[in-house]
Amino acid sequence: MNRVPVEKKVLNENQQIAEKLRARFRDNNVLCVNLISSPGAGKTSLLERTLQSMDRNTRVAVLTGDIQTENDADRLKRFGFPVRQITTGGTCHLDARMIEKGLEGWSLANLDILFIENVGNLVCPSSYDLGEEAKIVVLSTAEGEDKPLKYPSIFFKSELMILNKIDLLPYVSFNLEQARQNARRVHPEIEIVEVSCTTGNGLSQWLAWLNRRLAAHHLEPIEQVG
Amino acid sequence: MNRVPVEKKVLNENQQIAEKLRARFRDNNVLCVNLISSPGAGKTSLLERTLQSMDRNTRVAVLTGDIQTENDADRLKRFGFPVRQITTGGTCHLDARMIEKGLEGWSLANLDILFIENVGNLVCPSSYDLGEEAKIVVLSTAEGEDKPLKYPSIFFKSELMILNKIDLLPYVSFNLEQARQNARRVHPEIEIVEVSCTTGNGLSQWLAWLNRRLAAHHLEPIEQVG
Secondary structure, eight states, rough: OOOOHHHHHHHHHHHHHHHHHHHHHHTTTEEEEEESSSSTSSSSHHHHHHHHTTTEEEEEEEEEEEESOHHHHHHHHHHSEEEEEETTTEEEEEEHHHHHHHHHTTTGGGOOOEEEOSSSSSSSGOOOOOSSSSSEEEEGGOOOOOOHHSSSSHHHHHEEEEEEOOOGGGGGGGOOHHHHHHHHOOOOOOOOEOTTTTOOOTTHHHHHHHEEEEEEETTOOOOOOO | OOHHHHHHHHOOOOHHHHHHHHHHHTTTTTTEEEEEETTTTTTTHHHHHHHHTOOOOOOEEEEESSSSHHHHHHHHHSSSSSSEEEEEESSSSOHHHHHHHTTTTTGGGSSSSSEEEEEEEEESSOOOOSOOSSEEEEGGGGOOOTHHHHHHHHHHHEEEEEEGGGGGGGOOOEEEEEEHHHHHHOTTOOOOEEOOOOOTTTTTHHHHHHHHHHHHOOOOOOOOOO
């Protein structure tokens, strides 16, 4: 049997919905970013740190994908921003239709940033456009510096690599310079920020990236708390 | 469009090939195990440690899957055992046909253990039977103790959970007892061994598990070197 045409049809259908979402984000001046990583690389921790650092008047919302549990939404709701869990029930990635459904009832006109946290998977989510302005790949130092070469698609498609868990560098075999080189070999223009969601190191660089993106939308910079 | 019947057909086709492989492994008394984990959890490091500890006369071979590179096969070939890379070219899992093809030219009659290292992905590989006797899930302490609940399918289908990177326990937020409970909540009979491929701690338990499985095949225990 021939699987390729079926896969193409699914992806084309996804692309059509993604383009509609992209137009809605553009019309409402919403910055939408799609966070992708392996399980446990720290997407939820990064969002916790990000939401924690924001003034509650910032117009931010989160759609967080998971196969089975609502744990991530429970972790993220504490910060007082709108958060919805998308439980895929076994599907290995978020698709555009899930995002469309996840947004139901939310007014995009009242939003500046939409964070999408994808299912923990470094492979499949890279094939599904969600209408986002930028994909962001999160890589943990515990995973090894070879990952951009082994999973090139997501590093090629991401505008930013967030290298997380730099606090573990003294305890893991991870060549930081080689990791940067590997990411740039796959994608020469990729931006890189290095953070620790445990210590908070480097997070200001990530927030600066977000603020540059907001500025491009002529939106107010994120107000940091404390 | 209706995707489910197509997926079912692909999986049924896979199942037929997997059953043929299982019969071949059984007829030749080969213990075949299928190692599955997130990217960077340590499957290759575990195999390096395993091959390193074995007498070269042990009849072991490895098929190692990756999306793009041959890095893993290069790392594993150093130990003198037959190793072949299966490069999936984008596909997020190994399937039974890839294994059938990967085995071409190898005589199963001359083999006691076949290790299959799957693509780094905690989701999709759990759906594809490769004819193995046992699936083994490798979880790293850097990923967090919640993963069995968030990715239940692979923990439910695995006979053994290898909890790797226990050397990082002092430096990461990981509740070991909770991780065990979460794994057993999904799969009450799952066996658990805790190892560090960096320090070598706990590896004897993993080799003991392998030897128990070989004994069930009435095969000689693995001869350890040194």
